[in-house]
Amino acid sequence: MKYHLITGACGFVGRNLTKRLLADSNDTLVLVDDLTKGRAPNEWLSIEGSGVIEGGRVLFYHQDVRDFIKEVDDSNHRLNAIKFSDVFHFAAIVGGRSVIDGDPLKIALNLSIDAELFYWASKHKPERILYPSSSAAYPVAIQTKENNKALIETDINLKTIGLPDMTYGWSKVTGELLAKIAHSHYGLSVACIRPFSGYGEDQETDYPLPAIAARVARKEDPVEVWGTGEQGRDFVHIDDVIDVMLLALDKIKDGTAINIGSGVLTNFKEIIKAYCEIAGYNPEIKQLLDKPVGAFSRYCDTSFTESKLKWTPKISLKEGLTRVYEKALRNLN
Numbered sequence: 489m490k491y492h493l494i495t496g497a498c499g500f501v502g503r504n505l506t507k508r509l510l511a512d513s514n515d516t517l518v519l520v521d522d523l524t525k526g527r528a529p530n531e532w533l534s535i536e537g538s539g540v541i542e543g544g545r546v547l548f549y550h551q552d553v554r555d556f557i558k559e560v561d562d563s564n565h566r567l568n569a570i571k572f573s574d575v576f577h578f579a580a581i582v583g584g585r586s587v588i589d590g591d592p593l594k595i596a597l598n599l600s601i602d603a604e605l606f607y608w609a610s611k612h613k614p615e616r617i618l619y620p621s622s623s624a625a626y627p628v629a630i631q632t633k634e635n636n637k638a639l640i641e642t643d644i645n646l647k648t649i650g651l652p653d654m655t656y657g658w659s660k661v662t663g664e665l666l667a668k669i670a671h672s673h674y675g676l677s678v679a680c681i682r683p684f685s686g687y688g689e690d691q692e693t694d695y696p697l698p699a700i701a702a703r704v705a706r707k708e709d710p711v712e713v714w715g716t717g718e719q720g721r722d723f724v725h726i727d728d729v730i731d732v733m734l735l736a737l738d739k740i741k742d743g744t745a746i747n748i749g750s751g752v753l754t755n756f757k758e759i760i761k762a763y764c765e766i767a768g769y770n771p772e773i774k775q776l777l778d779k780p781v782g783a784f785s786r787y788c789d790t791s792f793t794e795s796k797l798k799w800t801p802k803i804s805l806k807e808g809l810t811r812v813y814e815k816a817l818r819n820l821n
């Protein structure tokens with residue numbers, strides 16, 4: 489029987505991965521989340537009368553992951569004899585643009601979470617580790633209005649690193665370095681991924697795509713957009729993100745990081761227009777110029793992921809936006 493550890497399991501990515509592994513494997517999943525942001529498992533998993541989750545295949549620890557990894561290696565811990573197969577490390581302070589720009593020292597705590605996780609892994613020696621870096625790790629100097637390009641994996645060179653996006657980007661660059669060292673010095677198998685803008689039906693409305701869908705579902709007029717709305721991102725549906733994540737775990741051992749995106753830059757005005765077309769109305773767009781917007785242009789070069797993993801996204805932006813919009817409509821009722 490295999491046991492996998494999913495830290496930050498009750499967040500957006502963790503919930504989607506947990507459901508996928510429950511559907512596609514017979515393994516036992518150990519979920520750890522302090523619920524500072526995540527949703528309690530009874531909101532999204534089936535819990536039986538006795539409190540057993542998904543027929544006993546899920547164990548939930550409502551804890552800071554740093555406490556969990558200290559306690560699990562104690563001989564009195566229920567899981568002490570377990571050697572984790574896969575470790576999916578999603579516990580992080582994320583929070584969106586308002587937190588990245590508004591509370592950067594809070595985000596910097598990710599350095600501590602990642603350092604403790606990798607140090608623990610160097611002793612515990614799980615079979616494989618998945619570390620989610622981010623597109624925020626790329627240098628911001630090549631994401632401006634005047635100077636931008638499809639971001640390719642080699643644009644982050646640890647020897648000549650450019651300034652990434654705030655403490656969030658720095659913590660991801662550092663996490664990637666720890667992943668490389670975990671492999672080279674401790675023999676661990678680690679895959680890093682750089683998802684661009686992941687989105688999906690059950691994402692919190694403090695992220696732009698569900699937030700805009702909710703405004704359009706309410707038929708607001710005007711529809712508000714942060715900044716000019718001309719800033720663009722590379723949107724990728726969470727189902728596609730999970731596909732790449734599992735492929736990366738199979739194929740990458742040495743901490744190499746790969747992009748996960750569509751390769752297409754879409755700005756927020758275009759997103760609003762696409763939702764409004766689905767909803768069948770034509771409102772004004774109101775720019776909120778005092779809101780933080782981050783980099784102007786952030787999209788990826790997909791060639792490395794395509795060649796290394798033979799992967800291209802399955803869910804078009806149109807289909808993904810339709811799904812998110814329909815969920816926003818259901819939430820109204």
Ligand SMILES: NC(=O)c1ccc[n+]([C@@H]2O[C@H](COP(=O)([O-])OP(=O)(O)OC[C@H]3O[C@@H](n4cnc5c(N)ncnc54)[C@H](O)[C@@H]3O)[C@@H](O)[C@H]2O)c1
Nearest residue numbers: 496498499500501521522524525526552553579580620686
């Ligand atoms: N969603 C995306 O598109 C995207 C893009 C790039 C990178 N990532 C990365 O993927 C990971 C997961 O992202 P997400 O979108 O699911 O974020 P999320 O905020 O939805 O999930 C993070 C989870 O971690 C938990 N958590 C925070 N600190 C913790 C701690 N100390 N101990 C235990 N649990 C803790 C939170 O309660 C939350 O449930 C993050 O590392 C994020 O940077 C996500």
